Amino acid sequence: MIPSSFGYVKADTVEDAIRLLQESNGEGKLLAGGHSLIPLMKFRLTSPGTLIDISRIDELRGIRKDGNRLVVGALTTHHQVQRDPLILEHLPVLADAARVIGDLQVRHRGTVGGNLAHADPAADLPGVALALEAMLEVCGEAGKELIDLDGFFLGPLVSALPDNSMLTSVSFLIPPPEVKSVYLKYAHPASGYAVVGVCALVGLDADGVINYARIGINGVGDIPYRALGAESHLLGNVPSEALIKEAAALAPNEGEMGSDLFASAEYREHLCRIYTERALIQLLLPEGAA
Structure with missing residues:
Protein backbone atom coordinates (compact mmCIF):
# COMPACT_ATOMS: atom_id res chain seq x y z
CA MET A 1 0.00 0.00 0.00
CA ILE A 2 2.43 2.61 -1.29
CA PRO A 3 1.08 5.66 -3.12
CA SER A 4 2.37 6.86 -6.46
CA SER A 5 4.98 9.60 -6.36
CA PHE A 6 3.67 13.12 -5.87
CA GLY A 7 4.82 16.67 -5.27
CA TYR A 8 4.19 18.58 -2.07
CA VAL A 9 3.61 22.31 -1.52
CA LYS A 10 2.32 24.27 1.45
CA ALA A 11 -0.28 27.02 1.18
CA ASP A 12 -0.14 29.85 3.71
CA THR A 13 -3.44 31.53 2.75
CA VAL A 14 -6.70 30.66 1.00
CA GLU A 15 -5.62 32.74 -2.01
CA ASP A 16 -2.34 30.85 -2.10
CA ALA A 17 -4.18 27.52 -2.09
CA ILE A 18 -6.45 28.58 -4.97
CA ARG A 19 -3.42 29.72 -6.98
CA LEU A 20 -1.65 26.42 -6.39
CA LEU A 21 -4.76 24.51 -7.47
CA GLN A 22 -4.87 26.50 -10.69
CA GLU A 23 -1.19 25.88 -11.36
CA SER A 24 -1.58 22.13 -10.81
CA ASN A 25 -3.64 21.77 -14.03
CA GLY A 26 -6.17 19.51 -12.37
CA GLU A 27 -3.53 17.30 -10.76
CA GLY A 28 -3.59 18.96 -7.32
CA LYS A 29 -5.38 17.76 -4.20
CA LEU A 30 -5.90 19.69 -0.97
CA LEU A 31 -4.47 18.07 2.14
CA ALA A 32 -6.03 18.97 5.49
CA GLY A 33 -6.28 16.24 8.13
CA GLY A 34 -5.46 13.59 5.54
CA HIS A 35 -7.66 10.84 6.99
CA SER A 36 -9.75 10.60 3.83
CA LEU A 37 -7.18 11.35 1.14
CA ILE A 38 -4.15 9.37 2.32
CA PRO A 39 -5.90 5.95 2.46
CA LEU A 40 -7.18 6.49 -1.10
CA MET A 41 -3.65 7.31 -2.21
CA LYS A 42 -2.25 4.20 -0.53
CA PHE A 43 -4.74 2.03 -2.41
CA ARG A 44 -4.00 4.08 -5.56
CA LEU A 45 -7.66 4.91 -5.94
CA THR A 46 -6.43 8.46 -6.48
CA SER A 47 -2.98 9.58 -7.57
CA PRO A 48 -2.63 13.36 -7.33
CA GLY A 49 0.39 14.93 -8.92
CA THR A 50 0.68 17.48 -6.11
CA LEU A 51 -0.52 17.63 -2.55
CA ILE A 52 -1.37 21.17 -1.46
CA ASP A 53 -1.11 21.32 2.32
CA ILE A 54 -3.68 23.75 3.77
CA SER A 55 -3.47 22.49 7.34
CA ARG A 56 -1.82 25.63 8.71
CA ILE A 57 -4.18 28.27 7.31
CA ASP A 58 -5.48 29.78 10.55
CA GLU A 59 -8.36 31.66 8.93
CA ILE A 174 -29.66 26.83 14.78
CA PRO A 175 -33.05 25.22 15.45
CA PRO A 176 -35.60 26.81 17.81
CA PRO A 177 -34.71 26.31 21.49
CA GLU A 178 -37.52 23.82 22.14
CA VAL A 179 -36.25 21.43 19.45
CA LYS A 180 -34.65 18.19 20.62
CA SER A 181 -32.13 16.26 18.56
CA VAL A 182 -30.27 12.96 18.37
CA TYR A 183 -27.86 11.13 16.08
CA LEU A 184 -27.95 7.34 16.06
CA LYS A 185 -25.89 5.04 13.90
CA TYR A 186 -25.25 1.38 13.30
CA ALA A 187 -21.51 1.20 12.69
CA HIS A 188 -19.73 -1.32 10.51
CA PRO A 189 -17.89 -3.59 12.97
CA ALA A 190 -14.62 -3.39 11.03
CA SER A 191 -14.42 0.20 9.82
CA GLY A 192 -16.67 2.09 12.23
CA TYR A 193 -18.32 3.84 9.28
CA ALA A 194 -22.10 4.17 9.34
CA VAL A 195 -24.09 1.35 7.77
CA VAL A 196 -26.95 3.65 8.67
CA GLY A 197 -26.88 6.98 10.47
CA VAL A 198 -30.01 8.91 11.40
CA CYS A 199 -30.07 12.49 12.62
CA ALA A 200 -33.49 13.59 13.88
CA LEU A 201 -34.64 16.97 15.16
CA VAL A 202 -38.19 17.50 16.38
CA GLY A 203 -40.05 20.20 18.28
CA LEU A 204 -43.50 20.56 19.81
CA ASP A 205 -45.69 23.65 20.16
CA ALA A 206 -47.50 24.64 23.36
CA ASP A 207 -50.31 22.19 22.57
CA GLY A 208 -47.96 19.22 22.15
CA VAL A 209 -48.25 19.19 18.36
CA ILE A 210 -45.14 18.55 16.25
CA ASN A 211 -44.22 21.82 14.55
CA TYR A 212 -40.60 21.11 13.60
CA ALA A 213 -39.13 17.98 12.01
CA ARG A 214 -35.85 17.36 10.24
CA ILE A 215 -34.43 13.90 9.48
CA GLY A 216 -31.09 13.39 7.75
CA ILE A 217 -29.90 9.91 6.77
CA ASN A 218 -26.47 8.70 5.69
CA GLY A 219 -24.73 5.37 5.17
CA VAL A 220 -27.51 3.43 3.50
CA GLY A 221 -26.80 4.46 -0.09
CA ASP A 222 -24.53 6.40 -2.42
CA ILE A 223 -25.94 9.79 -1.38
CA PRO A 224 -27.07 11.05 2.06
CA TYR A 225 -30.53 12.58 2.03
CA ARG A 226 -33.35 14.27 3.92
CA ALA A 227 -36.31 12.00 4.68
CA LEU A 228 -38.84 14.61 3.59
CA GLY A 229 -41.82 12.25 3.52
CA ALA A 230 -41.21 11.18 7.10
CA GLU A 231 -40.83 14.81 8.16
CA SER A 232 -44.08 15.82 6.51
CA HIS A 233 -45.93 12.91 8.10
CA LEU A 234 -44.89 14.08 11.56
CA LEU A 235 -45.76 17.74 11.20
CA GLY A 236 -49.09 18.88 12.63
CA ASN A 237 -49.66 15.72 14.64
CA VAL A 238 -49.48 14.74 18.30
CA PRO A 239 -46.71 12.18 18.97
CA SER A 240 -47.76 8.55 19.31
CA GLU A 241 -46.23 5.14 18.72
CA ALA A 242 -48.40 4.66 15.65
CA LEU A 243 -47.40 8.01 14.17
CA ILE A 244 -43.72 7.28 14.71
CA LYS A 245 -43.98 3.87 13.06
CA GLU A 246 -45.77 5.38 10.07
CA ALA A 247 -43.15 8.13 9.69
CA ALA A 248 -40.26 5.68 10.08
CA ALA A 249 -41.74 3.46 7.36
CA LEU A 250 -41.40 6.43 4.99
CA ALA A 251 -37.77 7.14 5.87
CA PRO A 252 -36.20 5.04 3.06
CA ASN A 253 -38.38 6.53 0.34
CA GLU A 254 -36.13 9.42 -0.75
CA GLY A 255 -32.97 7.33 -0.74
CA GLU A 256 -31.56 4.61 -2.96
CA MET A 257 -30.36 1.75 -0.80
CA GLY A 258 -26.91 0.38 -1.52
CA SER A 259 -25.77 -3.21 -1.32
CA ASP A 260 -22.44 -4.86 -0.54
CA LEU A 261 -21.04 -8.01 1.05
CA PHE A 262 -21.89 -6.75 4.52
CA ALA A 263 -25.49 -5.58 4.04
CA SER A 264 -28.04 -6.00 1.27
CA ALA A 265 -30.27 -3.20 0.05
CA GLU A 266 -33.20 -4.83 1.85
CA TYR A 267 -31.29 -4.95 5.12
CA ARG A 268 -30.23 -1.32 4.80
CA GLU A 269 -33.83 -0.33 4.16
CA HIS A 270 -34.84 -2.23 7.29
CA LEU A 271 -32.10 -0.51 9.32
CA CYS A 272 -33.19 2.86 7.97
CA ARG A 273 -36.72 2.33 9.28
CA ILE A 274 -35.60 0.87 12.61
CA TYR A 275 -33.06 3.59 13.43
CA THR A 276 -35.45 6.37 12.40
CA GLU A 277 -38.07 4.84 14.68
CA ARG A 278 -35.59 4.59 17.56
CA ALA A 279 -34.49 8.19 17.11
CA LEU A 280 -38.06 9.49 17.07
CA ILE A 281 -39.07 7.41 20.09
CA GLN A 282 -36.09 8.77 22.00
CA LEU A 283 -37.13 12.33 21.22
CA LEU A 284 -40.91 12.16 21.30
CA LEU A 285 -41.68 9.26 23.66
CA PRO A 286 -38.65 9.17 25.97
CA GLU A 287 -40.48 6.99 28.48
CA GLY A 288 -40.74 4.35 25.74
CA ALA A 289 -37.14 4.53 24.62
CA ALA A 290 -35.18 1.30 24.97
Missing part, protein backbone atom coordinates in the same frame (compact mmCIF):
# COMPACT_ATOMS: atom_id res chain seq x y z
CA LEU A 60 -10.01 28.29 8.19
CA ARG A 61 -10.35 27.43 11.88
CA GLY A 62 -12.80 28.39 14.58
CA ILE A 63 -16.50 28.52 15.42
CA ARG A 64 -18.67 31.61 15.66
CA LYS A 65 -22.33 32.57 15.84
CA ASP A 66 -23.72 34.60 12.94
CA GLY A 67 -27.40 35.40 13.42
CA ASN A 68 -29.36 32.14 13.48
CA ARG A 69 -26.40 30.09 12.28
CA LEU A 70 -23.17 28.69 13.65
CA VAL A 71 -20.26 29.05 11.25
CA VAL A 72 -17.57 26.36 11.53
CA GLY A 73 -14.24 26.85 9.79
CA ALA A 74 -13.34 24.08 7.35
CA LEU A 75 -10.19 23.12 9.28
CA THR A 76 -11.97 22.86 12.63
CA THR A 77 -11.37 19.34 13.92
CA HIS A 78 -14.02 16.90 15.12
CA HIS A 79 -12.44 17.02 18.58
CA GLN A 80 -12.91 20.78 18.69
CA VAL A 81 -16.53 20.46 17.56
CA GLN A 82 -17.41 17.95 20.25
CA ARG A 83 -16.07 20.25 22.99
CA ASP A 84 -16.91 23.75 21.76
CA PRO A 85 -19.29 25.70 24.08
CA LEU A 86 -21.24 27.28 21.20
CA ILE A 87 -21.79 23.89 19.59
CA LEU A 88 -22.83 22.30 22.87
CA GLU A 89 -25.29 25.14 23.54
CA HIS A 90 -26.88 25.50 20.12
CA LEU A 91 -26.14 22.30 18.14
CA PRO A 92 -25.56 19.44 20.59
CA VAL A 93 -26.39 16.87 17.92
CA LEU A 94 -23.37 18.04 15.90
CA ALA A 95 -21.18 17.40 18.93
CA ASP A 96 -22.80 13.97 19.36
CA ALA A 97 -21.98 13.04 15.77
CA ALA A 98 -18.41 14.33 16.04
CA ARG A 99 -17.95 12.21 19.16
CA VAL A 100 -18.52 8.94 17.26
CA ILE A 101 -16.34 9.69 14.24
CA GLY A 102 -13.44 7.27 13.94
CA ASP A 103 -11.12 7.06 16.92
CA LEU A 104 -9.30 9.61 19.07
CA GLN A 105 -6.53 10.14 16.53
CA VAL A 106 -9.01 10.70 13.70
CA ARG A 107 -11.05 13.17 15.76
CA HIS A 108 -7.95 15.19 16.61
CA ARG A 109 -6.78 15.44 12.98
CA GLY A 110 -9.88 15.00 10.83
CA THR A 111 -11.71 18.20 9.86
CA VAL A 112 -15.32 19.21 9.31
CA GLY A 113 -14.57 20.60 5.87
CA GLY A 114 -12.65 17.54 4.79
CA ASN A 115 -15.40 15.22 6.00
CA LEU A 116 -18.05 16.96 3.90
CA ALA A 117 -15.91 17.78 0.85
CA HIS A 118 -14.79 14.13 0.65
CA ALA A 119 -18.47 13.18 0.07
CA ASP A 120 -18.25 9.72 1.62
CA PRO A 121 -21.89 8.63 2.07
CA ALA A 122 -20.93 6.46 5.06
CA ALA A 123 -19.37 9.38 6.95
CA ASP A 124 -21.26 10.66 9.99
CA LEU A 125 -21.52 14.38 9.26
CA PRO A 126 -23.45 14.47 5.94
CA GLY A 127 -26.81 13.38 7.38
CA VAL A 128 -26.44 15.68 10.37
CA ALA A 129 -25.44 18.58 8.17
CA LEU A 130 -28.47 18.03 5.91
CA ALA A 131 -30.79 17.98 8.92
CA LEU A 132 -29.21 21.22 10.11
CA GLU A 133 -29.71 22.79 6.64
CA ALA A 134 -25.99 23.45 6.19
CA MET A 135 -24.61 25.99 3.75
CA LEU A 136 -21.08 25.72 2.38
CA GLU A 137 -18.87 28.74 1.80
CA VAL A 138 -16.61 27.97 -1.14
CA CYS A 139 -13.72 30.06 -2.42
CA GLY A 140 -12.51 29.72 -5.98
CA GLU A 141 -11.25 31.59 -9.01
CA ALA A 142 -14.33 33.86 -9.06
CA GLY A 143 -14.24 34.60 -5.34
CA LYS A 144 -16.56 33.34 -2.60
CA GLU A 145 -19.96 31.75 -3.03
CA LEU A 146 -22.49 29.93 -0.86
CA ILE A 147 -23.65 26.44 -1.84
CA ASP A 148 -26.65 24.67 -0.31
CA LEU A 149 -25.60 21.28 1.00
CA ASP A 150 -28.82 19.82 -0.42
CA GLY A 151 -27.69 18.78 -3.91
CA PHE A 152 -23.98 19.01 -3.09
CA PHE A 153 -23.48 15.23 -2.88
CA LEU A 154 -23.60 13.67 -6.35
CA GLY A 155 -22.33 10.15 -5.63
CA PRO A 156 -19.70 8.25 -3.65
CA LEU A 157 -16.73 10.62 -3.25
CA VAL A 158 -18.25 12.95 -5.88
CA SER A 159 -19.56 16.41 -5.03
CA ALA A 160 -20.59 19.66 -6.69
CA LEU A 161 -17.49 21.47 -5.40
CA PRO A 162 -16.34 23.60 -8.36
CA ASP A 163 -12.93 22.96 -9.94
CA ASN A 164 -10.01 24.85 -8.42
CA SER A 165 -12.15 25.72 -5.40
CA MET A 166 -11.94 24.93 -1.72
CA LEU A 167 -14.46 24.71 1.08
CA THR A 168 -13.66 27.45 3.61
CA SER A 169 -16.49 27.14 6.15
CA VAL A 170 -19.79 25.44 6.89
CA SER A 171 -22.74 27.19 8.50
CA PHE A 172 -25.43 25.23 10.34
CA LEU A 173 -28.94 26.49 11.06
